[in-house]
Amino acid sequence: MTVFVLVAGAFTGPHVWRDTAARLAAEGAEVHAVALTGLGKRLGDPGEAIDLETHIADVLAVIDSAASGRPGREIVLVGHDYAIHPVLGAADRRARSVARIVHLDAGMPRDGVPALAAVPDPSLREELSERAARKEQPAVAGELPPPARNEWSRWGSTAGLSDAALDGLTALAAPQPLGTLVQPLRLTGAVTAVPVTGVLCTGNGPGIEMLQMMVDVGDPALRALADARVPFFELPTGHWPMLSCPVALAEVLIDAASGKGRRLASGDDARPPAHLRPFLLDVPERPRERTGNTDLYLPDGPGPHPAVVFVHGGPVPAGARPTPRDWPTLKGYARHVAGLGVVGVTLDHRLHAVTDYGIAAADLADAVDRVRADPRVDEGRVALWFFSGGGPLTADWLAAPPAWLRCVAANYPILAPLPGWGMADTRFHPVRALAHAGDLPVVLVRAGRESAEIAATVEEFLTEARRCGANVEIVDVPDGRHGFETLDPTDEAREAVHRAVGSVLARLTA
Template sequence: MTVFILVAGAFTGPHVWRDTAALLSADGAEVRIAALTGLGGRPSGSGGSGGSGGTVDLETHIADVLAVIDSVAAESGRQIVLVGHDYGIHPALGAADRRARSIARIVYLDAGMPQDGVPALAAVPDQRLREEVAERAAASGERATGGEGRGAGGELPPPDRDAWTRWGSTAGLSEAALDGLTALAAPQPLGTLLQPLRLTGAVAAVPVTGVLCTGNGPGIEMLQTVVDLGDPALRALADARVAFFELPTGHWPMLSCPAALAKTLIVAASGAGHRLTSADAAHPPAHLRPFLLDVPERPRERTGNTDLYLPDGPGPHPAVVFVHGGPVPAEARPTPRDWPTLTGYARHVAGQGVVGVTLDHRLHAVTDYEPAAADVADAVERVRADPRVDGDRVAVWFFSGGGPIAADWLTKPPAWLRCVAANYPILSPLPGRGPAGSRFQPVRAVSHAGQLPVVLVRAGRESAEIAATVEEFLAEAARCGANVEVIDVPDGRHGFETLDPTDEAREAVHRAVGAVLARLKG
C-alpha cells in the first residue's frame, strides 16, 4: 500500500490537506499528515527534540517528520511517498536524508531545491521579504546567518489576507479558501527559516517528482530551457529518476484544486511523469538550434562584451542593440552574444544597412538586474560613440527575461532612441520572483514613454505567467496612449526563432525587423 506523508508549508498546518487527504484515501491510499511543532503540532513553547529550550527550529520540524516516517516504516509492506509543500520540503528532505531507505519517492510540491548548509529563508523568492525576516530575526535575537540559527525563539506573524501573494500566487483560490487560509494561519517560528539544512547526501538516491504550479512559477518547458542553459545546480533535474507534472494553479493547490492534486500524487507515486532531457551534440538545446532565417554571414568586430555586425559602406549607419534574456548562468557556454537568435537578428539587420549589436550582460540571477542594466547602458553608449554608427538613430531590442531592463529606456527616452522592441518579454515581476522594486517594471514605465515607438512580438503559445505580464503591459499602454505595435506569432513558443521554424514565424521576424528599421530609417 502507498502511504502519503504530507508536510505543509509556512504558516499552515494539517488543515490545508483535508480535501486532498480525503480524495487520496478514497482512491485507496493511506495518508499521514505531519503536524509540525507550532504549526498544528505541539505548541511552539513546549520545545521538542530538535529545539533548544523553548526554541523551535528546522531540526524540531525534521524530528516531527521523522516520527511519522518511523511509525509508518514500523509496519511492513508500506511504500512511503513523502510530499513537501513550500517550506515543508526542508523538513521533509532533512528527514528523508536520515531515512533514505524507507522512502520510495519525494514529491516537491511547488517547492524549491534545498541545499546542504542553506537555510529555508534563502528560498523565499521576494528579496525585500527576506530582508524583513532577517531584520525581525535580529530584533528577536535569532541569527539569520552563520551558526545554527538558534536564539531567542522569535516568530514571524502570518500574512494578512492581502499579503499572501508575497509568499506565492493565490491564483485559483476562492474567496472562502483565502479567508480560511488567513483565519487558520499560525506564526512561523523564525528558527525554522534561519537554521541551515544539513544533508549527508543519502537522500540523493531517492527518486523525485516535482509538481510545478504554473500560476506561481515556470512550467516544464521553461524548466527545460533553464536546464539547457547549463546551470550546474540544475543538472540533476535531467536525471532519469526525476519526473515532473504541471498544475495550472497558484501556490496552494491543495486548496485551489484538491482533486487534480490528489490525482497527480497518485500518478506520481507510480513513477510516471515528464522527464527532462540532457543536451548533446546530436540534440542541441533549444537556444542553440539554428536561427529560422537563412542569413548570410557578416563581418563582426568584438570588443569587450560587445560584438558589432557591420553593414556594407562606411556609414554612419543606424544601429540596433539586441539584449538577451536570462538569468543565464555565468558558466554558460557559448555566452548569449553567440546564441543563434541574437547573431541571426544582428546579421539580418546588418544585411539591410543597419549595425547589429549583441552583448553579454551580468543577468546571472533575478537579483542582478541593476548590473545587467548598467552593462546595457554602457554598451549602448560605446556603440553610439563609434564613428560608423549614427548616434542619433539607435534602437534597443529586448528578449525574454531581459524585458524588465526596458523600463529604463521607457521611463525617460532620449531623443536619439528611435524605437524599443521586445520579443516574448517579461514586463512585470513574475509571481514569487523577478526584480524587486519599481525600477524594472515596464508596465509602470510605459506611461512615461510618450510617443516612443514600441514593437512588441507576442508568442501565442507563451507560458501563462509571462503572457499575463504582456497583457498587463498592453492594457496600461492602451490606457495611456502609448505608441505600441504588436506582432503576433499565434503558434509560436517562447524562443520561437529556434523552436518553431515555420512560415508564420519567419513572416513575424520579417515584420518585426521591418517595423524597427522603419523607425530607424524614417
C-alpha cells in the same frame, strides 16, 4: 499500499490538505497530514525553542509511525514550499523507509543552506540574515507574523484561489517560528538515494519547457536533474494547488507515487538544444567586430548608420558556452538588420540570477554608450530589442526614454517580475514604467504558445498600455513558442520576424 505524508509550507498546517487528502484516501491511499510544531501542533513547553530540527523531528515521528510493523508500504513524502526543508531532513535520516519525495512547488535545498535563502521577499531575507549573523536566537526571539489577506502574493502566486479559499488561508494562518527559517539544513547525503519527483505550479513559476531551456543553457542544478531523469508534472495554477485544484493535485500525486512524469532531456541528446538550432531565416554572413562584451555587425558603406542593440534574456549561467551573443537567434537578427543598412549589435551581460538585473542594466547602459560613440553609428537613431528574461531591463528605458531612443522591441518578454522572484517593488517592472514612456514606440512580439506565467505579464503590460495610451504595436505568432526563431521555423514565424524588423527599422529611418 501507498502512504502519503503531506507537509504544508510556511504559515499553514494540516487543514490545507483536507480536500486533497480526502481524494487520496478515496483512491485507497493512507494519508497523514503532518502538524508541525507551532503550525498546527501545540508546544510541549511554552518556552520551547522551535527551529528546523523541531520540524524534522515532527516529520520523523510520522514516518516512524507509518513504517512500524507494516512492511511493504511505500511512504511518499510531499513537501510544499518551506516544508521541503524538514521533508528532506527527515528523509535523509530515514532514507530506507521513504519510497519517494515530491517537491510541490518547492525549491532544491542544499546542505548547509537555511530556508530563508528561498524566502521571496528580499527585504525580509536581509532582515533574517542580519539577525542570524548577530547570532541571535530567533527560535526564542519571535515569530514571523502571517501575511494579511492582500500580502500572500509576496510568498507566491494566488492564481486560482477563490475569495473563499483566500479568506480561509488567511483566517487559519499561523506565525512562522523564525528559527525554522534561519537554521541551516543538514544532510549526510543519504537522501540522494531516494527517488524524487517535481510538481511545478505554472502560475507561480517556470513550467517544464522553461526548465528544459534552462537545462540547455547550462544551469548546473537543473542539468543534474536532467541527468538523473527526475520526472516532473505541471499544474496550471498558483502556489497553493491544494486549495485551488485539490482533486487535480491528488491525481498528480498518485501518478508521482508510481514514478510517472515527464523527464527533462539531458545535454547528451544527439539533437542540439533549442537555443542553438538554426535561425529561421537564411541570413548571409556579415562582417563582425568584437570588442569586450559587444559585437557589431556592420552594413555596407561608411555610415553613420542607425543601430539596433539586441539584448538577450536569462538568467544565463556564467559558465554557459557559447555565450548569448553567439546564439543563432541573436546573430541572425543582427546579421539580418545589417543586410538592411543598420548596425546590428549583440552583447553579453551578466544576468546570471534574478538578483543580477542591476548588474545587467549597467552592462547594457555601458554597451549602448560605447555603440553610440562609434563614428559608424548614428548616435541619434538607436533601437533596443529585448528577448525573454531581458524584458525587465526595458523598464529603465520606458521610465525615462532618451531622445535618441527611437524604438523598444521585445520578443516573448517577461514584462513584470514573476511571483517567485521576490522583486515586486524593484525598479525592473516594465508595467509600472510604461506610463512614463510617452510616445516611444514599442514593438511587442507575442508567442501564442507562451508559458502561462510569462503570458500573464504580457497581458498585464497590454492592459496598462490601453490605460495610459502607450504606443504599442503587437506582432503575433499564434503557433509560436518561447524562442520560436529556432523552435518553430514556419512561414508564419518568418512573416512575424519580417514584420517586426520592418516596424523597428521604420522607426529608425523615419
